Amino acid sequence: MAKKCAETESELFQMAMEYLARRDHAEKELRQKLRTKLDKENEQAAQWLDSVIQRLQEMGYQSDERYIEMLVRARAERGYGPQYIRQYLQQYQLDSLLIEEYLDPKDKAWNERALAQLEKKFRQPNQDFKMRQKQQRHLYQRGFSGDNIRWAQARFDEQGFPDHDDLY
Numbered sequence: 001m002a003k004k005c006a007e008t009e010s011e012l013f014q015m016a017m018e019y020l021a022r023r024d025h026a027e028k029e030l031r032q033k034l035r036t037k038l039d040k041e042n043e044q045a046a047q048w049l050d051s052v053i054q055r056l057q058e059m060g061y062q063s064d065e066r067y068i069e070m071l072v073r074a075r076a077e078r079g080y081g082p083q084y085i086r087q088y089l090q091q092y093q094l095d096s097l098l099i100e101e102y103l104d105p106k107d108k109a110w111n112e113r114a115l116a117q118l119e120k121k122f123r124q125p126n127q128d129f130k131m132r133q134k135q136q137r138h139l140y141q142r143g144f145s146g147d148n149i150r151w152a153q154a155r156f157d158e159q160g161f162p163d164h165d166d167l168y
Contacts, residue, residue, distance in 0.1 A: 004037070005037055005038065005039045006034075006037045006038060006039070006045070006048070007039065008048075009044075009048040009051060009052065012034060012037065012038070012045075012048050012049065012052050013052045013055065013056075015034060015037050016030060016034055016052050016053075016056055016062075017056075017061070019033055019034075020056070020061050020062060024062075024063075024066060024067045024070055025062065025067065026064055026067050026092045026093075026094055027053060027057075027062060027064055028092060028093055028094075029092060030053065030056075030062060031049065031053060034049055034052065034053075035049065064094055064095060064098060065098055067092075067094070068089060068094055068098050068099060068102055069102055071085070071088070071089060072085055072089075072102045072103060075088060076109075076113060079113065079116070079117050079120070079142055080142050080143050081110060081113065081114065081139070081142050081143030081144030081145065081148060082103045082104075082110055082143060082144070082145065083143040083144070083145065084142060084143020085103060085143060086099060086103050086143075087143070089103075110144065110145070110148045111147075111148050111151040111152060111155075113144075113148075114139050114144045114148040114149060114151070114152035115151075115152040115155050115156060117138070117139060117142060117144075117152070118135055118138075118139070118152050118153065118156045119156065121135075121138055122135060122138075122156075125156050125157045125159065127157070132153065135149075135153060135156075136149055136153070139152065
C-alpha cells in the first residue's frame with residue numbers, strides 16, 4: 001500500500017489536524033511526521049509545511065508550551081522526578097527555558113512526590129543502612145535530586161507507618 005502524499009496545502013493541514021486530534025505533538029515532531037507526507041518533487045511543499053505549522057500555532061492547536069506542561073504532568077503523576085523528566089523532554093529538542101519553567105527543582109511538590117514514591121515502594125520506614133541505600137537508589141533512578149531524597153527519607157522515617165496487623 002503506497003503512502004498517501006499531500007497534494008495541496010489544505011490536505012497537509014487536514015493531516016496535521018488528524019495527528020493533533022489523536023494527541024499533542026511538539027512542533028519538531030509534527031514537522032517530521034508531516035514531512036514524510038510531502039511530495040519530494042513539489043517545490044512548494046516545504047512552504048506549505050511552514051504555513052501549516054504557523055496556522056496551527058495561531059489557532060492554538062499546536063503549542064510546545066502546552067506539550068511540555070502535559071508531559072511534565074503525566075510523568076510526574078507516574079512518579080518521575082525533575083531530572084528524569086528534563087532528560088525525557090530534551091529528546092524532543094524543546095526550548096530549554098520553557099522546560100525549566102515547568103521543572104523548578106526547588107518546587108516543594110517534588111519533595112512530596114518523592115515521599116509518595118517511598119511510601120508506594122517501601123511501605124514502612126527502615127533504619128537499616130542497606131535499605132536506606134536501596135530507597136535512595138530507587139529515587140535517583142526515578143529522577144529525584146539529592147535534596148528531594150533527603151527530605152523524603154526524613155519524613156518517611158518520621159511517619160513510622162503502623163503494621164497492617166495492628167489495624168485488625
